[in-house]
Amino acid sequence: MKKLSIVLIGVFCTFQLCFSQGAPDYTGGMKVKLNEEGTKYFRIISWAQFWAQHNSDRPLDVNGNEQSDLNFSIRRARVLMYAQLNKKFMILTHFGLNSLNGDNLSPTGKGESSQLFFHDVWGEYSLSKNHAIGGGLHYWNGISRANNQSTLNIMMLDNTRQAWATIGLSDQFARHMGVYVKGKFDKLQYRVSINDAVTNNLQASASPVNGAAIYSGRRLLGSKDAGRTYAGYFDYNFLDQESNFLPYKVGTYLGTKKVFNVGAGFFLHPKGSVSLDNNSNLEGEDVSIFAVDAFYDAPLGENGAAITAYGLAQFNDYGNNFTLGQTYETGTMLHAHLGYVIPSSNSTKFQPYAHFTTRSIDALDDNANQFGIGANAYFSGHHSKLTLEYQNTKYANNDAVGTITLQAMIYL
Known part of the structure; x- marks a missing residue:
């Protein structure tokens, strides 16, 4: 016990020193070895993202009042810990909250969003x-x-929302309950899973009408016929090999690695959606989503210059004429983003970037387009950074909406 206490004190002191100095080589978190060999350990990671967002096109509130153009929020506040008893076994837990703002704060912190x-x-x-x-x-x-x-x-202010293609439909916040197998064959990495779909999803009270499908197969048809989902992603690592110890894919390496990957993946939910046939009887429709993508991240020359590029083609079939909340649609999505780390001999790095997404919408026979430009200022890599982004979104024949967001992020 005495030995463990000394280790913990040492790790804590190192953690404090690195953070206070903002060391650019700080790798984050607290990893505590529980034996000499390091085969028993736990690691704790914590991060928070704070937003100040300006949007002059916000709709009236529920009482018909105008809303403020400027709003503050906690976009994410998370704690993640994983531990190994030995090299064979690992357990991971990750908890936190998202998008806490003035509209969903509660008087005593006991509200659902808190x-x-x-x-x-x-x-x-x-x-x-x-x-x-x-x-x-x-x-x-x-x-x-x-x-x-x-x-x-x-790399961008946030992930492309429609790329998280099943949030709240078949899963809980992009996580499924099920089993997975992951690994690699030489340079080919893979992850496949079999999961239960959620019953009470974003359409828990919806009923199919007008020939359009709703995502309520498990609720309306039962878990035996519509309760299971299947998913997989495969990517070939042509250059430096990425780690697949944890599932979370890196957005930008800032030139610390030379990575070129090409990938393809799928999501299948048999009878995940439901529509009405000609006799107004419930009829299950298979949900299928397929995608191909490519990721490139590499240093360019001297003084820390680097490039990050990503392209994605995603083909969505949520059922006949499915659309929900200007977020999910049966149709096709194309996305690309590009970033460049400006050469500098200083520890602070600047990375301007741009992104563009276009989506076809079968139900509306129209498109949704989104583009954004922004820049990151890295004071200690991803551990301490500021992001400023302007984003413009045009959905079908609705007016375009422009939003400016400033994000401050700390990752320990």
């Missing part, structure tokens, strides 16, 4: 050096790299 909840809880068993099996509430998703995006190191 509550912490588990994002991930899973256990994993190593089958061999390169392969493992696990289960629980997990983030080993299919479809694309963006659907497995880490929120610690996104």
